[in-house]
Amino acid sequence: DSTLPNALAVVNPHRPDSRYPFADLSGAGVSFRVAEALVRTLGYSVDKFRQAVLDLVAIGTVADVMPLLGENRVIVAYGLERLKDTPRVGLRQLIEVSGLSNKRLTARDIGFMIGPRLNAAGRLEDARLALELLMEEDVETARRLAKQLDQHNRDRQKLQQAILDEALAQIEQEDLLQHRALFVRSLGWHHGIIGLVAGKLMNLFHRPTFVVSLEGEAGLARGSIRSIPAFDLTRLLAQMKPICQKCGGHPAAGGFVVALERLEELRSLVLQMAERELTDEDLIPELLIDLEVKGYEVNGRLMSELKLLEPFGEGNEAPFFLCRAVHVIGSRTSQDGKHLFLKIRPEGSPVLDALFWNGGGISFEPETRLDLVFQPEEDTYYGYGTLRWCLHDFEERLEGEAPAEPIS
Numbered sequence: 292d293s294t295l296p297n298a299l300a301v302v303n304p305h306r307p308d309s310r311y312p313f314a315d316l317s318g319a320g321v322s323f324r325v326a327e328a329l330v331r332t333l334g335y336s337v338d339k340f341r342q343a344v345l346d347l348v349a350i351g352t353v354a355d356v357m358p359l360l361g362e363n364r365v366i367v368a369y370g371l372e373r374l375k376d377t378p379r380v381g382l383r384q385l386i387e388v389s390g391l392s393n394k395r396l397t398a399r400d401i402g403f404m405i406g407p408r409l410n411a412a413g414r415l416e417d418a419r420l421a422l423e424l425l426m427e428e429d430v431e432t433a434r435r436l437a438k439q440l441d442q443h444n445r446d447r448q449k450l451q452q453a454i455l456d457e458a459l460a461q462i463e464q465e466d467l468l469q470h471r472a473l474f475v476r477s478l479g480w481h482h483g484i485i486g487l488v489a490g491k492l493m494n495l496f497h498r499p500t501f502v503v504s505l506e507g508e509a510g511l512a513r514g515s516i517r518s519i520p521a522f523d524l525t526r527l528l529a530q531m532k533p534i535c536q537k538c539g540g541h542p543a544a545g546g547f548v549v550a551l552e553r554l555e556e557l558r559s560l561v562l563q564m565a566e567r568e569l570t571d572e573d574l575i576p577e578l579l580i581d582l583e584v585k586g587y588e589v590n591g592r593l594m595s596e597l598k599l600l601e602p603f604g605e606g607n608e609a610p611f612f613l614c615r616a617v618h619v620i621g622s623r624t625s626q627d628g629k630h631l632f633l634k635i636r637p638e639g640s641p642v643l644d645a646l647f648w649n650g651g652g653i654s655f656e657p658e659t660r661l662d663l664v665f666q667p668e669e670d671t672y673y674g675y676g677t678l679r680w681c682l683h684d685f686e687e688r689l690e691g692e693a694p695a696e697p698i699s
Contacts, residue, residue, distance in 0.1 A: 313362040319351025320366060346374040346382065347425070353398050354406035358606030367602045371396050381424035384437040385409070394671050398602040411443035414483035415450075447484065454480050454488050458502065468496065471574060472522075472565035474558050476503035476512065486515035486546070493517040497576040499524070499565055501558075505551065511536075512554045516545040521573035527564055531557060578684055580664060581610035586617065586637020589667050594678065597667070609666045616688055619659040624651040635663075635680065644670065645680040660688035 295301050302325055304314040316324065323344060330340045349370020357363050375396050377383060386392060389404040412420040420443070424436040458475045467473055473492055480488075485502040493500040499522045503514040518524045523542040532538045534557050537548040549557050589612070603609040620634040620642055631650035636642050645665070647653065655661070663685050670679040 315358050315361065315363060317352045317355040317357045317363070319348050319355065320357070320363065323348045323366070341369075342373065345370040346377045346379065349374060349398075350401055350405060350409070353401040353604060354410065356402075356605050359398060359602055359604040360606045364602065364607065367398055367604070371398065371401075371602060374401075379425060380430055381427045381433040381436065384430070384433040385424060385440065388434075388437040388441045395669075398604040402604065407447075408437075408440045408444045411447045412440055414447055415443055415481070450481055451484050451487050451491075454484055454502075455491055458488060458492060462492075462496075470498075470562050470565065471569040472499040472501065472561050474501045474503070474561055476505055476514075476554070478505045478507060480504035482513045482515075485513070486517070486544070489515045489517040493519065496574075498522075498569070498574050499561075501561060503554070505554075507551075510551050512549050512551055514547045514549070516540060516547070518543050518545075519573070522565065522569055527561065530560060530564070534560065578611065578664060580613045583613040583615070586614055586640035586643075589614070589637075589640075589678070589680070591678075594667060594669060611664055611666060611683065613662065613664050615662045616660050617663050619655045619657060619661060621657055622655055627651075633682075635661075643678060643680060645682055647682040650682070662686045662688060 295306075302321060303309065304311045304316055304321065311324075326344070327337060327340060331337050345366065347370075349367045352363050352367055352370070353359075359367055374382070374386075377386075385405060385408060386396075389400075389408060391400055391404060394400070409421045409424075412418055420436065420439060424433060424440060427433040427436060454477075457477060457480075461475050461477070462468060462473065467475065473496060475492070480502070482504050485504055489500045489502040492502065497519055499516065499518040501514055501516050503512050505512050516524060520543075524540055524545050525542055528538055528540055528545050531547060534553050535547045535549045538545070540546060547557075597609070600607070600610075614637050616638055618636045618638075620636055622631060622633045624631055628651045629649055631647040631653055633645040633647070633655070634642050635645045645663075663680065664683045665680040666683065668679055668681050669676040
């Protein structure tokens, strides 16, 4: 619908008649540019204004999963610099509670540590708690609010895991993987969490995923959608609109509200369209490797060069490297059993640390040889930087197997 609201001004870089050179600003980015124009018009210092708000604009841009390209890249790069010395008492306390003090902050820290804590209150209860933290000037009060948000985030994680476990059980019991789209539903799933669960399931099974919370008393179903690159949601959302009371989104994600009596009609539409438009090949995830390297090439110089490409994030992902015939020296899982920590020795290199997030169910015998796809990162857990490989995929090398041809 291209009809504009009846307003004095509608500022949206996606308007067909927009002359602004960058269309992918977040809501925080648009607000920033509008406020900046007002500051300039009123004759105040634009530079002082930018210094006052860039930390918040960076958080909004990353947390909204906007592409870190063009203007967003500039906003986040300068915003991260501002964030490490932010004058906001509340943000400083949140950074400390998140375990990020005395660390060089990255966009990943916003996306996985700061953003989720700020969002947690709104997902479970009332988002005003996050606003109070950002506005608070008293250290003790800010620390209390930061700890509350941290606890909300822990509660959110537990609730998310419970819903995920229930959805996984439903997928197995009802053999839902026979379809090219996943459609799971249940009574009482928290509507603030189902989008996160949809994202998890989409990543696990690499197919369009619909997670639906049934509200029996209201006679409604609220759903969240996440999709894969091969299945653009735009056309599906257009066909869903006549069925749904509310419906919207973009090519990769969406949401809807539908009357319970029409939920099965909606489910049939979704599954039929996915069956018609997706192939078995579309459901196989792709991992694009940027460069094959020798172990000794992953060093401090490479890490310094990679920093020049930051900030990494949506649309500007950190490069993936492939290293072959890496020896596993030993491994252990995290205390909760979810993650796998390894000691590895690439050929011609000393023993290194490696981490496989959510790889706790994998085990390797000592001296196993692996071809590894990884992203190198600086681990500052103990207060100083050490090189660690963050693993994303592997293939075991059989004894006596000839080396593979290098990728081009």
